[in-house]
Amino acid sequence: MDSIQRVANAVQRKLRGESTGHDWYHAERVCTIALRIGAEQSADREIVALAALVHDIADWKLNDGDENVGVRQVARLLQAEGVSQPIIDKVISIITTISFKGAGVATPMATIEGKVVQDADRLDALGAIGIARCFAYGGHYGESIYDPTIKPTRHQSAEAYKAAKTTSLNHFHEKLYLLKDRMNTPIGRTLAAERDQYMREFEERFLAEWSGQK
Ligand code: ADP
Numbered sequence: 361m362d363s364i365q366r367v368a369n370a371v372q373r374k375l376r377g378e379s380t381g382h383d384w385y386h387a388e389r390v391c392t393i394a395l396r397i398g399a400e401q402s403a404d405r406e407i408v409a410l411a412a413l414v415h416d417i418a419d420w421k422l423n424d425g426d427e428n429v430g431v432r433q434v435a436r437l438l439q440a441e442g443v444s445q446p447i448i449d450k451v452i453s454i455i456t457t458i459s460f461k462g463a464g465v466a467t468p469m470a471t472i473e474g475k476v477v478q479d480a481d482r483l484d485a486l487g488a489i490g491i492a493r494c495f496a497y498g499g500h501y502g503e504s505i506y507d508p509t510i511k512p513t514r515h516q517s518a519e520a521y522k523a524a525k526t527t528s529l530n531h532f533h534e535k536l537y538l539l540k541d542r543m544n545t546p547i548g549r550t551l552a553a554e555r556d557q558y559m560r561e562f563e564e565r566f567l568a569e570w571s572g573q574k
């Protein structure tokens with residue numbers, strides 16, 4: 361068994377049953393699509409796969425806001441599965457810079473492997489799966505599916521974005537529709553545009569049903 365497979369097994373054990381849209385299958389889908397985009401970009405396969413698999417273990421939302429807890433967990437997990445320190449350092453540098461932090465906050469990735477994994481993670485927030493994850497996340501955190509009296513906000517800082525109370529449909533506007541113009545790679549852009557279009561059709565239909573037109 362290679363290090364990618366061993367890490368995949370460890371992440372699967374760790375994320376089993378997670379219900380905010382950051383479950384094992386999210387990690388697996390991100391890994392699959394990251395490897396597809398990465399092959400096209402001649403990115404390093406091991407770094408791409410490992411970063412994709414562990415990227416959400418270090419998510420601040422899963423660790424009560426403390427990024428260091430996640431980083432230490434990831435480093436320990438990778439060490440335990442025999443990954444070398446230089447690779448661990450590269451993976452950690454990717455996963456600590458990957459997250460969306462609000463409409464007005466840039467999140468540039470330094471390496472091609474980082475760009476690839478960021479694109480793959482963003483793609484999984486779009487399309488049919490993105491819609492399902494958005495409502496699952498909203499339900500978990502007590503958001504309404506939609507509320508016409510609460511308008512979407514363009515958050516100008518990471519703090520404002522983290523603190524905001526919103527609705528799941530507003531999240532389409534606050535984050536998800538912004539992603540297609542922030543993709544790093546050509547395939548990422550093509551796939552994101554297609555998934556974005558599908559979500560806009562969903563929203564149109566949702567609002568038509570909401571108002572009793574359909
Ligand atoms: P990232 O991978 O950029 O850190 P997040 O962890 O913020 O992404 O988001 C992961 C998933 O949770 C996405 O599918 C996203 O749509 C969803 N999500 C994040 N914040 C909200 C929110 N306020 N309401 C609904 N869904 C959300």
Ligand code: NI
Nearest residue numbers: 386415416481
């Ligand atoms: Ni993710």
